Amino acid sequence: MLVESYPISGQAVSDQVVSGGAAIRPEAGSPELRLVDATLRCISRWGVAKTTLDDVAREAGCSRATVYRVVPGGKEGLMELVARVEVGRFFAGIASRLERAEDLESLVVFGMAEAGRRIRTHAALRYLLAHEPEQIVPRLAFSHLDDVLAAASEFAEPWLVRWLSEPGEAAHAAEWITRLVLSYSICPADGMDIGDEQSVLGLVRTYVLPGLTASLQP
Amino acid sequence: MADHLFHPDDAERCTGECSVSARLPAHVRERILEATFVCVARYGLAKTTVEDAARQARLSRATVYRHFPGGREQLVAEVVAWEAGRFFARLASAVEGAASFPELVEDALVFAHQAVEEHEVLQKILQTEPERLTTQLTIESGRLLALVRGFLFPYLAGERLRPGVEPSDAADYVARMLLSCISSGGGWDLTDREQVRRLVRTELLAGVVAEM
Numbered sequence: 001m002l003v004e005s006y007p008i009s010g011q012a013v014s015d016q017v018v019s020g021g022a023a024i025r026p027e028a029g030s031p032e033l034r035l036v037d038a039t040l041r042c043i044s045r046w047g048v049a050k051t052t053l054d055d056v057a058r059e060a061g062c063s064r065a066t067v068y069r070v071v072p073g074g075k076e077g078l079m080e081l082v083a084r085v086e087v088g089r090f091f092a093g094i095a096s097r098l099e100r101a102e103d104l105e106s107l108v109v110f111g112m113a114e115a116g117r118r119i120r121t122h123a124a125l126r127y128l129l130a131h132e133p134e135q136i137v138p139r140l141a142f143s144h145l146d147d148v149l150a151a152a153s154e155f156a157e158p159w160l161v162r163w164l165s166e167p168g169e170a171a172h173a174a175e176w177i178t179r180l181v182l183s184y185s186i187c188p189a190d191g192m193d194i195g196d197e198q199s200v201l202g203l204v205r206t207y208v209l210p211g212l213t214a215s216l217q218p
Numbered sequence: 219m220a221d222h223l224f225h226p227d228d229a230e231r232c233t234g235e236c237s238v239s240a241r242l243p244a245h246v247r248e249r250i251l252e253a254t255f256v257c258v259a260r261y262g263l264a265k266t267t268v269e270d271a272a273r274q275a276r277l278s279r280a281t282v283y284r285h286f287p288g289g290r291e292q293l294v295a296e297v298v299a300w301e302a303g304r305f306f307a308r309l310a311s312a313v314e315g316a317a318s319f320p321e322l323v324e325d326a327l328v329f330a331h332q333a334v335e336e337h338e339v340l341q342k343i344l345q346t347e348p349e350r351l352t353t354q355l356t357i358e359s360g361r362l363l364a365l366v367r368g369f370l371f372p373y374l375a376g377e378r379l380r381p382g383v384e385p386s387d388a389a390d391y392v393a394r395m396l397l398s399c400i401s402s403g404g405g406w407d408l409t410d411r412e413q414v415r416r417l418v419r420t421e422l423l424a425g426v427v428a429e430m
Contacts, residue, residue, distance in 0.1 A: 133353045133356060133357070134349035134350070134353045137352050137353050138348040138349045138351075138352040138353065140352075140356075141352040141356070141402075142344055142352070142401055142402060143344075143402065144348075145398070145401050145402035145404070146402045146403075146404060149402060149404035149405070150404070153404075153405065168405065172405055172406070172420075172421070175404040176421045179394075179395060179398040179399075179404075180394070182398070183395075183397070183398055184394075186356060186359060187360055187363055187394075189390060203391075206380075206382065206383060206387075206391075206425050207391050207424075207425035207426065208425065209425070210380070210424040210425040211421050211424030211425060212420075
């Protein structure tokens with residue numbers, strides 16, 4: 001799923017963040033990955049708007065020319081690469097947790113808590129949400145929420161379909177879970193830690209499983 | 219909508235000068251917000267100024283500043299919250315006649331979805347200034363959540379709920395799902411009554427209400 005690019009580089013980040021299909025995973029130790037990690041450190045320090053290619057080069061311990069050679073497209077290209085790599089890491093991290101799920105309940109709980117934990121502990125994302133929300137938040141609401149839900153659904157449907165086999169059911173469930181992860185991440189609730197499996201388990205048992213298993217009843 | 223003129227949350231958020239403005243005549247504050255809304259519809263969020271709002275309200279700039287000491291920024295932030303409050307007040311009265319709680323939630327979703335689509339100012343600003351509006355709405359999301367929760371709670375307190383479900387927790391959960399679905403229906407067609415019925419009776423209420 002390729003998304004149109006925007007003139008403002010930050011916008012490109014948030015666009016890419018929501019498009020799971022655009023996720024890429026450069027090899028460990030590759031120059032791309034070094035630049036991505038350097039950029040993330042810069043963003044978590046002073047945000048997207050103030051991060052320059054010089055900052056990134058300095059942080060990565062390379063020259064500005066190297067940045068241009070490794071990542072074409074200047075700052076915008078770099079931010080796009082960062083977003084795509086981070087989406088890839090996000091989904092890969094969730095997938096490796098889901099592999100250990102043994103039933104529908106653990107699948108949903110592992111997925112929500114892992115997603116929640118990754119959102120909560122992502123230093124660059126935390127900086128953006130706190131100080132440059134305009135870089136990220138517009139991509140999570142209204143018609144853009146549709147895109148996020150679609151990307152999450154595309155990722156999670158194959159995992160869920162084993163237990164939810166009615167047509168459309170797994171896709172709806174994936175969206176449902178995504179709505180909850182976003183809601184509790186952006187607007188935390190007292191006594192509920194979306195990144196904690198025990199905490200999520202209570203939520204899932206009370207509100208989610210009854211709706212999911214309704215269709216499993218004969 | 220007297221309850222929006224002085225919301226209890228305002229008092230908590232206010233400090234210093236702001237607590238003075240809370241004691242100023244509420245009808246003037248309302249008049250300024252109405253005028254600001256007209257200006258935002260005309261010029262957008264970024265270009266609306268204190269002067270515009272004052273002119274539209276036929277008040278002096280000084281009066282506007284007395285009510286909104288934070289000036290433009292505060293005015294624009296508060297007009298978003300104010301219109302969101304009006305939106306949910308319209309929603310509340312639109313669903314009053316529902317025969318049961320699940321039907322009320324269905325009506326709310328259908329009404330809100332349509333109202334968002336048909337809200338000219340909202341749609342215009344989503345096109346032209348999405349970053350300002352959605353950022354503001356996210357900043358306000360705690361208050362919006364509290365608003366919807368407060369609306370749902372009395373109904374839930376009067377419903378027979380599933381064992382172990384507390385009305386206040388359930389109100390929070392249903393409010394989150396409602397707000398998310400109002401923002402985007404995702405794979406659900408919210409103009410299709412049958413789909414809305416299924417959505418409400420699975421994702422929103424299956425874990426909440428004892429019998430539907």
